[in-house]
Amino acid sequence: MSGNTTRTAIVTGASKGLGAGIAKALAETGAAVVVNYRGHAEGAERVVEDITAKGGRAIAVQADVAGREDVSRLFGRARAAYGPVDVLVNNAAVATFAPLSDITEAEFQREMTTNLLGTILTTQALAAQDDITSASVINVSTAGTVTHPLYSSLYVASKSAVNAFTIVAAKELGPRGIRVNAIMPGPSDTEGTRAMGYPGSDQEAQAIAATPLGRTGSPDDYGPLVAFLASDDARWITGDVILASGGLR
Numbered sequence: 001m002s003g004n005t006t007r008t009a010i011v012t013g014a015s016k017g018l019g020a021g022i023a024k025a026l027a028e029t030g031a032a033v034v035v036n037y038r039g040h041a042e043g044a045e046r047v048v049e050d051i052t053a054k055g056g057r058a059i060a061v062q063a064d065v066a067g068r069e070d071v072s073r074l075f076g077r078a079r080a081a082y083g084p085v086d087v088l089v090n091n092a093a094v095a096t097f098a099p100l101s102d103i104t105e106a107e108f109q110r111e112m113t114t115n116l117l118g119t120i121l122t123t124q125a126l127a128a129q130d131d132i133t134s135a136s137v138i139n140v141s142t143a144g145t146v147t148h149p150l151y152s153s154l155y156v157a158s159k160s161a162v163n164a165f166t167i168v169a170a171k172e173l174g175p176r177g178i179r180v181n182a183i184m185p186g187p188s189d190t191e192g193t194r195a196m197g198y199p200g201s202d203q204e205a206q207a208i209a210a211t212p213l214g215r216t217g218s219p220d221d222y223g224p225l226v227a228f229l230a231s232d233d234a235r236w237i238t239g240d241v242i243l244a245s246g247g248l249r
């Protein structure tokens with residue numbers, strides 16, 4: 001990270017998918033990276049091994065971002081290993097695509113607590129550190145908040161709330177030198193979208209046809225953007241919500 005002072009990053013939900021790509025990209029810039037996961041320890045350990053094999057610093061820490069105690073333990077482990085946390089990537093999220101009639105209260109709780117409350121709790125924990133003088137929070141939203149795909153109402157509502165939270169939190173935390181931005185990835189090939197049957201589907205073909213750069217995204221597409229937002233090169237950027245979707249809108 002050129003000219004930056006940030007050294008310790010937490011990437012939530014980094015055991016696979018976009019989070020894994022982002023964790024690796026941050027490690028390549030010299031940051032010590034905490035690879036958070038909820039259930040899949042093996043995936044997180046693989047990401048740690050990839051990073052350390054290249055000479056980087058990383059540890060895996062299990063924590064459910066939707067719980068305050070887990071978040072507190074996550075920050076405690078990060079600080080004990082590497083010192084104050086000055087980069088936070090809120091990537092962990094869950095999604096289902098379903099017609100309005102199928103949305104249950106249980107699914108509402110699951111998506112809103114992971115996607116929105118999780119982002120709030122981790123950002124609070126970052127800001128609660130009284131030994132940081134600057135920091136960068138990057139929230140991973142979705143291009144769906146611009147394209148509004150059919151059957152995504154709950155998921156896109158949760159991420160639209162993340163976009164709004166990003167802008168307000170940036171105002172509140174700016175005076176302390178804490179920048180808060182969000183990125184809006186386009187449809188990408190990850191374990192999550194594979195489990196939904198997205199690759200090879202009609203939906204994917206339609207999205208590719210509507211994407212000026214003509215392909216589905218990959219986990220490698222987002223790391224450089226997040227590393228930039230984490231770095232001092234982005235020192236004048238806060239409260240922004242950036243579309244990174246190959247032009248799909």
Ligand SMILES: NC(=O)c1ccc[n+]([C@@H]2O[C@H](COP(=O)([O-])OP(=O)(O)OC[C@H]3O[C@@H](n4cnc5c(N)ncnc54)[C@H](OP(=O)(O)O)[C@@H]3O)[C@@H](O)[C@H]2O)c1
Binds near residue numbers: 012
């Ligand atoms: N892939 C896309 O097409 C796409 C497009 C736009 C936006 N996004 C956004 O990009 C981010 C990553 O998506 P992805 O497709 O890479 O997801 P993914 O493959 O499903 O991976 C999700 C990650 O989040 C973790 N996670 C889930 N709930 C958690 C919780 N409560 N606490 C901690 N970790 C939790 C998972 O950990 P475990 O596996 O250990 O449970 C996993 O590491 C999400 O915010 C998603 O909304 C993705």
